[in-house]
Amino acid sequence: MPIGNSIPIDVSLLEDIEQSAHQLSSQLEALLSSLQSQLRLAAQATLGSVKVYETSLVDGVCGQIEHCVQQTTELISRCDEMDKDMAAVATIAHQIRAIKQAVDLLGSTIK
Template sequence: MQRMPIGNSIPIDVSLLEDIEQSALQLSAQLDTLVTSLQENLQRAATTTLESIKVYERSLVQGVCAQVEACVDQTTDLISRCDEMDKDMASIAALAAKVKHIKHAVDVLAASIK
């Protein structure tokens, strides 16, 4: 064991300082490895999060588009049915006029019988 005095008072063990320096270098290398690994994992997590958000947005937009398309189809169907019903109602107006004419004829007949 080699000791060197600092100034005139305290002797220092050089091998102990070298051991501390080696331990510090190893710890520094391990810390660098840990920080690099942490950065890589955080980057992967951020990428995965971003991809999942994009998938969610796409599925949400596609779902909304499908719902809008279904609503448009249902509205078109409703309009077609309303048009058909309107045509049917036009014949009901003519039928109502005939019923009124028949009722009037029955009333006239009833009045003439009395």
């Protein structure tokens, strides 16, 4: 006797799980893209700060220090933005756990 005929499977539950998984995948992809962009901008700000530091040894120190402070402030701002974006990871993790529980429940029902 095939397993499919003996165990009732809620197709709508499977479709809901699949839809949730696709939504989470899209959200995670968007979050990672945003984080990558912000990390790239933070790296550029860091590189700019290093270049400012290198040239400050030769050029006017006061102006270069101001520029370096501006670059550091921008880096801190970008880190704050990344921190806010990372808060979404907790929400996505919770949703992933819920999907895993549903899949585990479905798996235990099938066994």
